[in-house]
Amino acid sequence: MKIETLHTEKAPAAIGPYSQAVKAGDFLFLSGQIPIDPESGEMVASDITLQTRQVLYNLQMVLESQGLGFSNVVETTIFMVDLKDFAVVNRIYQEAMGEHRPARVTVQVAGLPKEALVEIKMTACF
Numbered sequence: 001m002k003i004e005t006l007h008t009e010k011a012p013a014a015i016g017p018y019s020q021a022v023k024a025g026d027f028l029f030l031s032g033q034i035p036i037d038p039e040s041g042e043m044v045a046s047d048i049t050l051q052t053r054q055v056l057y058n059l060q061m062v063l064e065s066q067g068l069g070f071s072n073v074v075e076t077t078i079f080m081v082d083l084k085d086f087a088v089v090n091r092i093y094q095e096a097m098g099e100h101r102p103a104r105v106t107v108q109v110a111g112l113p114k115e116a117l118v119e120i121k122m123t124a125c126f
Helices: 048-064 083-097
Strands: 003-006 021-024 027-033 073-080 103-108 118-125
Touching: 027 048, 027 073, 048 083, 048 118, 073 083, 083 103, 083 118
Parallel strands: 073 103
Antiparallel strands: 003 021, 021 027, 027 118, 073 118
8 A cells, every 4th residue: 555645835834753644545644733823833822712723724724735625534533631622622623524424532631732722633535
């Protein structure tokens, strides 16, 4: 099976030794995105609504770079610093996904890179 690492300028560059996404066969594995503005390279405001929207925008840009969209997503993992924000994140996630319902896990974590409040990773299918 051919494995290809991918990068798009429309999403933030990786901040460590990893790729934005890896294509393996019929699957696209998207690395976790945190709320970094791809143009400035800076974190967006420390508001869970703005951060969640930025994370989903970043993921959408990676998907679109491969001709995919949220309807191609088969699995999502959401990492949150505080599950008290679950309802807000869930509402914004639902707006992005529409009627599509991929498998999903949501977990609370002790911390995220750059003090982000939310990080989301996805797996999509071509």
